[in-house]
Amino acid sequence: MSGSRALIKALEREGVDVVFGIPGGAIMPVYDELLNSDIRHVLARHEQSAAHMADGYARASGRVGVCMATSGPGATNLVTGVATAYMDSTPLVAITGQVPTSMMARDAFQEIDAVGIYTHVTKYSFQLLRSSEVPYVTKAAFFLASTGRTGPVHIDMPKDVQTGEAEMSFPDHVDIRGYRPYVPPDPAAVARALDLLLESERPIILAGGGVIKSGAHDYLLQLAESALIPVATTLMGKGAVPEDHPLSLGPVGMHGTVQANKLVNEADLVLAIGVRFSDRTTMEVRGFAPDATIVHFDVDPTEVGKNVKAHHAVTGDLKASIGLLLRMFQERARTGSWGAWRRRVEEVVSQWRDAVVGVKSEFSPPHILRAMREILPPDSIVTTEVGQNQMWAELYFKVLRPRTFITSGGLGTMGFGFPAAIGAKAARPDVPVVDVAGDGSFMMTMNSLATSIDEKLPVVVVILNNSSLGMVAQWQRLFYNRRYAATIFGANPDFVRLAESFGAEGVRVYSMDEFRNAFRTAIRSDVTTVIDVPIHPEEDVFPFVGPGRTLNEMLLGDGRE
């Protein structure tokens, strides 16, 4: 059997039903073999988008996403998407073609040291040197990607390894000596965490992306409900609890909600679950929850103490550890004495839950995001681009289910949202998928329109169009004396006609009524629709915690702090 045949067979054995990619000279044998398989191939128009599509697929489905590209520029283009997945711990297998082993390190045509590059943005990067290694390496790649702290894994496959024939044996499992992902939580450590919780007077839960990835969200919600503890999230944790739940505070951070930022800073105990305390979440770290005991649950021991010192930590699988914490809590059959704290929480929440701050008109992005929530069914998937659009979505779009909010949190990759939406649609063709976009980000990967039309993966793109790189412009307004260095676009395309030229629908709206009508039509359409929403060019995102400030130093955009 050839290496290529073995690769495709190994992918089939992993249950892969779709791969995203672009062919090229050094990966042609693999593509030829794909024609003999039921695995669907979705043809991207840029390798970065292929990786984002696989990422969106993985985040929407909870399965491993697969993307592939040729050697050289194919491999380098793919890197941004793989690095995006790495920062957000998305399970991905990225396969790149490589020049034949005999040509390696000779600066051959389209040769790049892919392993040298990918090692820094993956959990592991494999260099295949013999065809017979293909089954083991593929199995190991899926094992690494999908276990422990999930993340992308890279396989570099020289062309002669693809064409070479070998006796293949396909393992059912692999054992990697230096990799032990199944660490059960220490019951004594969980019990200590519960003691600290019950001793506290003002507890708060901070839920991160790890809660969703590990499937711990049901246990977490039960814990919050039985103990009546409010739940704030990180950006990546949006959807860990339904954001319309009375105990939900929404996200904490630079663009967190007032109630979440205030209450985290008043808490005397933060139960941090599956978070990595990103600087965009904590802001000035010395002022983060200054009175709180930090109890940190995470699957990755290197996260403990990395950014915020934990007073107590529980490492190991989150579903197991939160499940255990919940059982122990129920067995103790008592809660803390949190009556005064609950009244304080209710007071802050009722004041701020429905607040919209710092908008220019009634046709401002927060209103658009809220209208989207009213119209979309609860299990619809929303992706975002990066910048103001993303932060408006963070603040004003309430996520009701895990895995329905997909955003580039760690790397902040512009151009992510649209291809991620296409990938999510491939995973969940049964639900509407919407990309909340800005004009700047959308223009980075808008050639994916061709993919969405070709592959019949219809999504809705809502462009909050301010004809600028809005987040940078916002900072220039606030911190650079309104000096707009390279942020104002002189000539934007007509996004309606642009969409139409690809065979998609395009529509421009000037009022909330027009938006609602266009959006209702778009989410039922069987072709991709681009809704161009011209917004005030000086619309800023508020609340806003400026760089170097602490979470309780929020700007509200109307002169208030």
Next chain:
Amino acid sequence: MNGAEGSSQTPIIYSLIVENKPGVLFRVASQFRRRSFNIESVAVGVTERPDTSRMIITMRGDQQMAEDFARVLRRTVDVIDVDRMDPGRAVQRELALIRVKPGGKEIAGGVRGEGELKILAESSDGAIIQAIGPPDYLSSLVDALVRGKVLEEVVRTGVVALEVR
């Protein structure tokens, strides 16, 4: 944070058991580079098992950083085991080959310390000395030869160490 800077600089010795295969040193070294840690010495050799190697890596830094970084090394897939040795309980040895001008032998012989010297080659131009001992001894030896203006070149293996049980 750059853990290699700051006031609480103490010796740190990592002993790693790693896969004996290509690319492992690159992966381990990358973790140091990303944090701008300066490796003082690294010695790598195969262990009693042919499929594993041991790396002894020494650097300076504070103890909390050293413990946090040990977890990073442990997370590295090709790293099978990480031990942070207590410098006070570790037997440390390093070997140096030193080319000296005439008179170097005598200066070397006068350096005090827990080490052994052996002359491996000698001529009227000078000698090649083999020195084995703790890294501090080798550093004193090199300093003395530099001060005596007899040192031509030196090559050191890096520290190997085992902890006393």
